[in-house]
Every structure is written in structure tokens, then in C-alpha cells.
Amino acid sequence: MRIGVLGAGQLGRMLALAGYPLAKDFVFYDMSGSPSAGIGETISDPEGQRLDEFLNKVDRVTYEFEHLPVEVAEKIAAKTIVHPCPRALQICQNREAEKTLFGQLGIPTPQWKIADSAETLRAAAEELGCPVVAKTNTEGYDGKGQAVLRSPDDAAAAWQSIGHPRLMVEKFVDFSRELSIIAVRAECGDVAFYPMADNDHHQGILRYSVAPAPKLQAHLRTEAEYYIRGLLTELDYVGVLTLELFETPNGLIANEMAPRVHNSGHWTIEGAMTSQFENHVRAVSGHPLGNVEPRGVSCMINIIGEHGEIERILQLPYAHVHLYNKQERPGRKLGHVNILADNYQELVWRVLNCAQFLPGCPEFNSTLMSKG
Amino acid sequence: MRIGVLGAGQLGRMLALAGYPLAKDFVFYDMSGSPSAGIGETISDPEGQRLDEFLNKVDRVTYEFEHLPVEVAEKIAAKTIVHPCPRALQICQNREAEKTLFGQLGIPTPQWKIADSAETLRAAAEELGCPVVAKTNTEGYDGKGQAVLRSPDDAAAAWQSIGHPRLMVEKFVDFSRELSIIAVRAECGDVAFYPMADNDHHQGILRYSVAPAPKLQAHLRTEAEYYIRGLLTELDYVGVLTLELFETPNGLIANEMAPRVHNSGHWTIEGAMTSQFENHVRAVSGHPLGNVEPRGVSCMINIIGEHGEIERILQLPYAHVHLYNKQERPGRKLGHVNILADNYQELVWRVLNCAQFLPGCPEFNSTLMSKG
Numbered sequence: 001m002r003i004g005v006l007g008a009g010q011l012g013r014m015l016a017l018a019g020y021p022l023a024k025d026f027v028f029y030d031m032s033g034s035p036s037a038g039i040g041e042t043i044s045d046p047e048g049q050r051l052d053e054f055l056n057k058v059d060r061v062t063y064e065f066e067h068l069p070v071e072v073a074e075k076i077a078a079k080t081i082v083h084p085c086p087r088a089l090q091i092c093q094n095r096e097a098e099k100t101l102f103g104q105l106g107i108p109t110p111q112w113k114i115a116d117s118a119e120t121l122r123a124a125a126e127e128l129g130c131p132v133v134a135k136t137n138t139e140g141y142d143g144k145g146q147a148v149l150r151s152p153d154d155a156a157a158a159w160q161s162i163g164h165p166r167l168m169v170e171k172f173v174d175f176s177r178e179l180s181i182i183a184v185r186a187e188c189g190d191v192a193f194y195p196m197a198d199n200d201h202h203q204g205i206l207r208y209s210v211a212p213a214p215k216l217q218a219h220l221r222t223e224a225e226y227y228i229r230g231l232l233t234e235l236d237y238v239g240v241l242t243l244e245l246f247e248t249p250n251g252l253i254a255n256e257m258a259p260r261v262h263n264s265g266h267w268t269i270e271g272a273m274t275s276q277f278e279n280h281v282r283a284v285s286g287h288p289l290g291n292v293e294p295r296g297v298s299c300m301i302n303i304i305g306e307h308g309e310i311e312r313i314l315q316l317p318y319a320h321v322h323l324y325n326k327q328e329r330p331g332r333k334l335g336h337v338n339i340l341a342d343n344y345q346e347l348v349w350r351v352l353n354c355a356q357f358l359p360g361c362p363e364f365n366s367t368l369m370s371k372g
Numbered sequence: 373m374r375i376g377v378l379g380a381g382q383l384g385r386m387l388a389l390a391g392y393p394l395a396k397d398f399v400f401y402d403m404s405g406s407p408s409a410g411i412g413e414t415i416s417d418p419e420g421q422r423l424d425e426f427l428n429k430v431d432r433v434t435y436e437f438e439h440l441p442v443e444v445a446e447k448i449a450a451k452t453i454v455h456p457c458p459r460a461l462q463i464c465q466n467r468e469a470e471k472t473l474f475g476q477l478g479i480p481t482p483q484w485k486i487a488d489s490a491e492t493l494r495a496a497a498e499e500l501g502c503p504v505v506a507k508t509n510t511e512g513y514d515g516k517g518q519a520v521l522r523s524p525d526d527a528a529a530a531w532q533s534i535g536h537p538r539l540m541v542e543k544f545v546d547f548s549r550e551l552s553i554i555a556v557r558a559e560c561g562d563v564a565f566y567p568m569a570d571n572d573h574h575q576g577i578l579r580y581s582v583a584p585a586p587k588l589q590a591h592l593r594t595e596a597e598y599y600i601r602g603l604l605t606e607l608d609y610v611g612v613l614t615l616e617l618f619e620t621p622n623g624l625i626a627n628e629m630a631p632r633v634h635n636s637g638h639w640t641i642e643g644a645m646t647s648q649f650e651n652h653v654r655a656v657s658g659h660p661l662g663n664v665e666p667r668g669v670s671c672m673i674n675i676i677g678e679h680g681e682i683e684r685i686l687q688l689p690y691a692h693v694h695l696y697n698k699q700e701r702p703g704r705k706l707g708h709v710n711i712l713a714d715n716y717q718e719l720v721w722r723v724l725n726c727a728q729f730l731p732g733c734p735e736f737n738s739t740l741m742s743k744g
Contacts, residue, residue, distance in 0.1 A: 013392070017393070020385070020389055021692075021693065021694040021695060022693060023707075273690075282686065288686050290689075291690070295667065311660065317645065317662075317665070318645070318663070321393065322393040323394060323395035325392075335395075
């Protein structure tokens with residue numbers, strides 16, 4: 001079976017690495033002009049002229065990023081099997097549609113309003129009560145296209161800095177930490193949930209994920225599984241789905257979902273019985289799902305901007321290095337390191353030991369220590 | 373770094389799958405005319421005309437099979453870095469040279485003699501005392517080119533059936549089981565030893581490996597490590613080396629070595645902290661070695677000839693399927709399944725459960741039960 005992947009970045013690369021052992025082949029369709037998967041065949045098509053050529057080569061189609069034009073996904077779905085469905089893509093590309101669906105399914109969200117001018121942004125800030133976060137309603141990721149309004153008076157400046165005609169305005173959530181849950185649904189409808197991850201961001205980019213999330217109350221996991229199951233069922237979803245959540249004193253509040261394998265699930269490569277990548281390939285291919293149980297406790301550290309002292313990290317007996325073979329550039333995800341341990345205390349010390357070899361990690365020590 | 377691999381079968385495929393996360397690229401050089409790696413670039417060269425083209429594409433060279441002409445390896449070594457060294461290849465291609473080296477390094481072997489005619493084969497059988505095993509001195513693998521002589525009278529028939537001008541004749545060893553040890557040596561000279569595997573063969577082909585080998589006396593592991601370290605040092609070896617051994621009441625007796633990643637080490641993909649494939653890539657690339665500690669206990673079951681009920685195996689929560697994307701053919705290795713467990717008793721039941729979905733496995737139940 002040949003699986004076509006829309007997008008050709010590191011997520012596609014890791015899907016392929018997980019899929020070859022299941023006798024799958026991969027063809028990547030890249031519209032960015034800078035594919036980096038570096039494995040399988042890549043059809044580079046910045047002009048959008050080679051889609052049929054791509055479709056003729058593959059048996060099934062999936063994607064590794066959600067910023068694909070929905071028309072493209074629908075055109076593909078008319079010709080071949082696409083997992084997950086274009087509707088999931090459409091919802092993830094539109095915060096208003098996403099929040100509306102969350103609401104319909106009983107998934108708590110921050111209070112929100114839509115703004116389509118500096119004036120309505122100001123009004124939204126006043127009604128919701130500051131601080132609020134304004135985000136482009138479509139597009140935007142890794143913290144781009146966002147602004148925090150500490151007062152309604154910030155509205156004009158925020159509107160100008162974001163420069164987008166339609167904004168999602170959310171009341172600021174006083175959360176204790178960010179969590180994510182990754183689930184996978186098979187063609188037959190079977191669902192499996194990975195243990196939740198505890199995620200720390202820096203400058204809008206995921207810095208590290210600890211999984212299973214330490215000190216997690218059992219009912220919060222049950223809640224998260226209930227929420228994501230609702231989404232999977234509603235969307236008749238096939239493949240891996242990620243739901244980002246805030247932990248608050250009043251329970252979980254959904255932030256956003258991603259219709260794909262997710263950075264906060266990279267720990268599963270060595271830290272779970274079956275990785276999120278293999279499970280996505282299994283689901284998309286119509287196979288049964290693999291076991292999602294964790295193997296010990298894990299921490300995924302992103303390698304961002306610079307590679308740091310990789311040779312030193314390769315010497316650590318508990319570290320697994322995953323490089324994306326990309327050039328260094330500020331803010332770019334270049335790879336990740338999975339740290340394994342038998343318990344959280346051991347994990348934290350191992351992560352601190354590894355982090356000294358990665359630029360930009362040491363500042364997280366105090367956050368990290370609290371997880372031990 | 374681009375690594376050139378001489379050979380393009382499943383071992384090369386698994387080297388590449390382990391090497392991409394370390395930002396390596398792979399080019400395969402295939403002289404067989406039937407490459408199956410299915411990943412990276414393959415230069416198919418049955419006529420032997422494209423070696424320079426291959427060498428111009430790569431930074432380092434290694435191999436995935438030892439039946440490569442030594443002249444080719446030496447020609448390559450004159451132009452670029454080849455790990456392991458051509459001398460290792462040369463010795464592994466010649467049982468006489470191999471047994472002689474074992475003897476020089478104090479590694480016990482079966483008593484042996486060389487035969488170059490039916491008459492000398494008969495004489496060797498008489499002198500060693502039957503049963504003896506006659507094997508082609510060069511070439512031959514997976515039990516091919518071998519005959520057992522139960523009496524010196526079998527010499528003429530054995531000579532004819534093997535049809536080779538020079539035979540290694542070995543006194544039959546009364547062994548309780550076959551073991552293997554896999555070690556890896558870095559460019560800097562560091563050495564790491566995987567736990568030994570307990571290997572069962574059927575019709576000359578490895579059927580399954582259990583690792584760490586159950587009920588292994590500690591001094592046998594020490595012995596095996598001492599032997600393989602001697603080989604690594606003597607050959608100034610870089611990469612993964614495998615030594616096959618017989619366990620006897622008088623200790624270990626060496627069978628043969630393989631200068632490469634080995635079928636009895638496939639369990640390391642999920643069963644060890646670092647797989648033999650990653651460690652070979654690390655060594656060949658000049659990186660530090662990865663941790664060779666086991667993760668629980670493992671059994672590798674080869675998928676031979678027919679795929680069996682793979683969908684059923686994909687449902688087993690403790691099984692990891694590795695397919696080579698090859699067509700079914702009697703006796704052909706098509707893939708393997710790694711079974712994981714926390715203890716041997718659990719492992720045996722899991723293996724038995726999995727084996728019912730693989731043709732040709734059930735007959736091993738009684739051997740297998742003894743390992744629980």
C-alpha cells in the first residue's frame with residue numbers, strides 16, 4: 001500500500017519511518033517549495049499543477065499539517081480515501097468553527113467572541129474582561145498571529161499588529177498547566193487514548209512534554225477522553241487526533257485540536273508500546289490499532305533553532321535523538337530528544353542533565369523540577 | 373552524512389530506518405539485481421560498472437551482507453572509509469581462516485579438518501569421529517551447502533551433494549542450545565555488548581531468538597564477551613559484530629561470526645534501549661555508542677515463506693511487526709515479529725499466542741516452553 005502524505009516535513013518523515021515496517025510506501029505532496037521529509041518520494045508542487053500525478057501514485061491519502069486548502073482536500077476526497085476527513089481539516093482551520101463545535105459537544109472552552117474591527121475587538125475585551133487573547137480566526141500556529149490585551153485600550157495596537165480581518169477573542173484562562181490528549185480512531189470505529197502529556201511552551205513553541213502527565217487526577221483523564229471521543233465520533237474521524245487543554249481549578253478547558261500526529265506525542269516513539277506515527281499509519285491503512293500503553297515515563301525535549309551538543313546527548317544512556325535533517329534557523333524545530341526513566345524524579349534529573357547540552361533549555365529548570 | 377551500504381536487503385532497510393533519525397542519508401549498492409531495501413537511493417549494478425558512481429555519492433561505506441567480493445571491499449577501502457574493515461569480511465568468507473583466527477585468539481571451536489576430495493572427507497570423518505558436519509569452506513549460509521556425515525561411509529555422497537572443492541569438516545558438537553552475542557565497537561575503541569540471545573533454528577533458518585537468553589549462567593556471558601572482544605580488538609573492528617556459539621556442558625564453543633547486524637539481534641528494535649541497527653550506524657558514523665541494556669525480555673519470531681495472519685498479529689498488544697515488503701517464497705525471510713514481556717513465563721505464552729498466526733511455528737512449542 002502506498003500512502004500519500006499532504007505535506008513533507010518532519011511529521012511526514014516520522015510517519016514514513018513508522019510505516020515502512022508495516023510494508024507501506026510513502027509519497028509526499030509538497031506545496032511549500034521546501035520539503036524536508038528526506039525519505040520516500042516527494043512531489044514538489046508550489047504551483048498546484050501536479051495533484052493528479054500525486055493521486056495516481058497512491059492508495060490512500062493523509063496529511064501532516066492542517067493548513068492545506070480545504071478545496072484541495074475535498075478534491076482529493078472525491079477521488080480517493082482521505083483520512084482524516086476534510087471536515088476535520090476545515091474545523092481546525094477556523095477557530096470559530098472549532099469553538100462552536102466544542103460548545104455543541106459539551107467541551108468547555110474559554111469564553112470567546114469574534115472581532116472584525118479594532119472597535120469590536122475593544123468591545124469584546126470589555127465584555128469578556130481583560131486580559132484576553134486575540135488570535136487570527138484562520139491560519140496562525142506556534143504562537144504566530146496572536147496578541148494579549150491587558151486592557152481594552154490595547155485593542156487598536158493589537159488589531160494593527162495582528163493585521164487579520166477576523167479575530168477570535170478569548171478570555172484569558174488562569175490555568176495551572178497545559179495538557180494534551182492524543183487519541184486514535186480506526187476505520188472500524190475502535191478508539192485508543194494515549195496517556196496525557198504535560199506540555200511547556202516557550203515563546204509560543206512547545207519546549208517539552210512529559211508523559212504520562214505527572215500528578216494528574218484520574219477524573220481529568222476521564223474528562224479528556226470523553227471530550228476527544230466526542231470529537232472523533234462526531235467527525236467520523238480516522239487517524240490520530242490531538243486535543244490541547246488547560247488544567248484549571250474547575251477542570252479542563254479546551255484550547256484547540258490538531259487533526260494529525262502532534263509534537264506533544266513525539267515521546268511515544270520510545271515511550272509507548274506503539275508510537276502515534278505507527279498508530280496513525282495503522283488507522284489510515286485500515287489496520288487494527290496498536291497498544292498505546294506507556295513504557296515507563298518520558299520527556300520529549302524539542303531541539304529548536306540550534307542543534308546544541310548532539311554528540312554529548314548521544315552519550316546519555318537514557319536519551320533517544322531524533323533529528324529532522326534541517327538547517328539551523330531561529331525558532332525552527334530541528335529535532336527532539338526523548339528521555340526515558342522509571343519514575344518522575346529520575347526523569348527530571350535526566351532531563352536537566354540533557355538540557356545543559358541544548359540551547360534555550362536551562363530556563364525551564366524550575367518548572368521542570370515541580371514535575372519530579 | 374551519507375552512508376553507503378553494500379547490499380540492499382532487509383538489513384540495509386533496517387539500518388536506514390534507524391539512521392534517518394540521526395540525520396543520515398543512505399545509498400544502497402546492489403549487485404544481486406533484486407534489491408529489496410525499498411528506502412533511500414539504490415544503485416543497482418549487477419554488471420559491476422557503477423561502483424565509482426556509488427562511491428562519489430557517499431561519505432562512509434558499510435555492508436549488510438558478507439558475501440561481497442573482498443576485492444570490491446578493498447577497492448572501496450582505498451578510496452573511502454569502510455567499516456567494518458575488509459579483513460573482517462575476508463575472514464568471515466572463509467571458514468578455515470575464521471576457525472584459525474578463533475584458535476589464535478583462544479576462542480574454542482569444534483575440532484575441525486579441511487577436506488579437498490571425497491577421500492580426505494572420509495579421512496577427516498574417521499579422524500574426528502562421526503557424526504561430523506561438512507560445510508563449504510567459502511560461501512554458504514542459512515544451512516545451505518552443508519551435510520551431516522553419520523558415518524565415514526557417507527563421505528562420497530556428502531562430497532557429491534555439496535559439490536564444492538574445499539570443505540570445512542567439524543566434529544559434531546553435543547550442545548544444549550545455540551546462543552549468539554552481538555557487540556558493537558566505536559571508532560574510538562569503546563565496546564558495548566548486548567545481552568546474549570537464545571536462538572532456535574528450523575531447516576537451517578533462524579526461527580526465533582529469545583533475549584536476554586533465559587537461564588544463562590553469568591560466567592558464560594563473561595566468556596562470550598571475552599571472546600568477541602578479542603575479535604573486535606584483533607580486527608580493529610568498527611560496527612556491529614555477531615558471534616554464534618554453542619552452549620555445551622564444557623562451556624561455550626564458537627560456531628561462526630558475522631561482520632554485520634544479525635537476525636538474532638532484531639529483537640533489539642523494541643527490546644533494547646538502542647537497536648543494533650542504530651548502534652551500527654552510530655559506530656560507522658563515528659558517534660558514541662548507544663545504551664545496549666534490554667527493556668524487559670523479548671522474543672523475535674521470523675516470518676518465513678508466508679506472511680500468515682498479519683492482521684491478527686497487529687491486534688496483539690505486545691507484538692511489534694516488522695515487514696520487509698517482499699513477496700512470499702518458500703524459505704524466504706519476509707519479516708519478523710518482536711514480542712515483549714516483563715518475564716519469561718509471560719513471554720512464552722505471548723509467543724505461543726502469536727505463533728498460531730504464523731505458518732511453521734507451532735512445532736516449536738515444546739522447545740519454547742522450556743524457556744519459560
